[in-house]
Amino acid sequence: MSKDKSVEEGIVEKLINKSENLSRWYSEVIRMAKLADYTPVKGCMVIRPYGYAIWENIRERLDEKFKETGHANAYFPLLIPESFLAKEAEHVQGFAPEVAWVTHGGKEKLEERLAIRPTSESIICHMYSKWIRSHRDLPVLINQWCNVLRWEMVTRPFLRTTEFLWQEGHTAHATKEEAEEEALQMLRIYCDFIQDELAIPVIIGGKSEREKFAGALRTYTLEALMCDGRALQAGTSHNLGQNFAKAFDITFQDERGERRYVWQTSWGISTRLIGAVILTHGDDAGLIIPPNIAPIQVIIIPIWQTKTRTLVRERTEHLLKLLKKKFRIEADLREEYTPGWKFNEYEMRGVPLRIEIGPKDIEKEQVILVRRDTREEKPIKESELKVEVEQILQNIQTNLFKKAKKFREENTHEVRGLDEFEEILRTKRGFLIAGWCGKTECENHIREKTVATIRCIPLAPERRGGNCINCGERGELVYFAQAY
RNA sequence: CGGGGUGUGGCGCAGCUUGGUUAGCGCGCUUGCUUUGGGAGCAAGAGGUCGGAGGUUCAAAUCCUCUCACCCCGACCA
Structure with a gap:
């Protein structure tokens, strides 16, 4: 925020322009929109209810796709013995600089240090070696939603935090082809999800040897272009080959009784996606959250005067009831804020669609719809509201994607x-x-x-x-x- | 991890150069009244051991040393 301007205008809680200083815009909008907040621990942020609701929506929709493709959720421990991590040479080396260690339990020094998971391949592979005996045990298709910790030098909310939430899928297969197919299948699921739900266009493909996941045979990636022209990895899917199987001795007997190593994959997306959404769609007025994942899809702002308050309030509550089953919708009935203040507030927080209703509208049996992405306003008859809201939300969703794609093409x-x-x-x-x-x-x-x-x-x-x-x-x- | 910057009520800042009474201002917050179609007005209030630790001094937000955090620009990572 420029100091001079704020002093002149007497406005402080006004967002800096996105184009003026992107980094600053990014951290301000996160704080002001109450997505997240800093804590006394470096790199560890609080994801506040509004931000967490986005994560919940992401999780819900992706989880559904995982289940549809036969995966089940499980939970593996946070702490991993050092010796496990050390089993796959390339893997340890890749993660060594960013692992945090538990060295003491109470006052006792531990005999073996425990790593706070930076990723769970090693502990999961250890368990898989116990669980897998026969080709009949395959494939194993497990996913876990959890937190991981990576000691980072430079941190930014959502984009790079020391602790972050993610999802990691870990599968084991009888054949190389099956593992490859799985890695590609998950890549496609991510791709559809990120493009359809987050409205972020991505390029999919493989990583070079240099950039691939430590311990993987091949790494697939989804790359998105942010508005400052830098690329953000939005997700990864690895074909682990037999590297971990050999290190952790994960074998099975095939139909002919021969002992063979399994073929594995792992794949993940994280809360970083929220950062990608913020950077991709936001504008000078604040966030723009794609309707499919928006915690609040529609906000109703009543406009009333002392004499009309009861009337407008009743209409608002009626509208709310009407639309509640179909949309994530709220009404802001607070009397201590003016409509103008509320308009700015919900625009800043990225709510895709606003409904304004005042005495003039009630007379005409209409409401005013204002979409966040184009700011276009239009009066709608109450009888057509349900259909119209759905169409506009859908339109916003596709429009955001188109806009982002156009930007990518131009860049x-x-x-x-x-x-x-x-x-x-x-x-x-x-x-x-x-x-x-x-x-x-x-x-x-x-x-x-x-x-x-x-x-x-x-x-x-x-x-x-x-x-x-x-x-x-x-x-x-x-x-x-x-x-x- | 290198280079630069900033830490003063919830937020944004002034004060620091040149130490000196009860540390100011705007927004926000609380209470009341009036307002309400693009960030309302008036009135009365609450809220700070000046990031932390040490030091210099009769006296430190102000000077010195160390430390921590955050931001910006780079090298490494989802």
Whole structure:
């Protein structure tokens, strides 16, 4: 918030413009909209009821899709013995810098340190090795919703916190093909979910060797472009191959009685998605939450005078009752705030649709609908309200997606030379499509020179083939970007 | 982890350079009355050991040392 302006106008609780200072806008809007708050512990935020309701909606809708595809929820412990974590070499190495340790129980020093889970592969694999004996035990399709802890240098609410909430799926299969199919299936589920429910367009594809999950055979990713032109990983799905099976000795007897290692996957999304929603859809007035996950989809603001209060209140309560079964709807009947104040408040908090009702509307048997994304206002007859609200919410949902997609398209550049590559990164950022030969040394070189990394090797490229932007050798077209 | 910045009632800040009475201001909050179609008005109130610890001094929000947190810009990660 600019100091001079606030002093002049005598307004303080006014949000900074999104375009003026994105970082500041981001933290202010989170605080002002009561999504989350800071705590005395670095990197550990409180997710407040309004923010948590978004998470609950995300969880509910995704959980349903997991169940539809045969997965069951379970819960594994928070603490993991050090020796478990150490079993898969690449895995430990990958996570070592960000693991927090429990060293004491009360006053007793522990014989073996316990890691606070940064992810649960190791403890889950340990259990799988006990549970899996026969091909008849397969596949194992388990998911858990939990918290994990990663000791981060730099933290930001939702986008990178020390503790965060997520979901991690862990599956074991008899064949390589089945595991690969599972990893891809979950990638598609995430993709549909993020695009349809969160209205965020994503590019799906594989990670390079350098960027893949520590211990995985292959990592698939969903990459979204944020409004500052940087890429955010919105979810991942790993084909773990037999790496963990070998480290944890997870074997089964096949139909011919032969002992074989299982093939595994793991996949996850986190509360980071809420950060992606905030950055993708918000504007100068505050949040815009896609209707499908909005805690409040519709807010009714009554407009009354002393003489008309009872009348308007009755109409409001009637409307509320009428729409409550179908929508997540609330009415703000507080008398101590003016309608104008409430308009701003609910816009800031990202409620997709507002219904205004006052004496003039009651006379005409109508209400005023105002949508958050376009601010378009229109009077609607009460008899058509239910249908209209549903249509507008749906329209907002698709409009948000279209807008975000348009932004992504405008900020995706195909480049041929490193100079052009650098120039675009320096000025406008965004996704850069360029050829890459597949060698890590070229990847590293590009990264050192330009700060961009390979975000994604697309599964469905528009065109195949391209010469490596670094060495010129024949390769594939991949997405580069500066990462969050 | 490097470079820069900020910590003063709930929020945003002033005061600090040049130590000196009861630490101010705006918003918010409480109570009352009047208001209410885009952030209402008046009146009366409540709320602060100045991020923390040490030091200098007759005297510290102010000077010094250390520390913690947060923000911004970079290197690593969902």
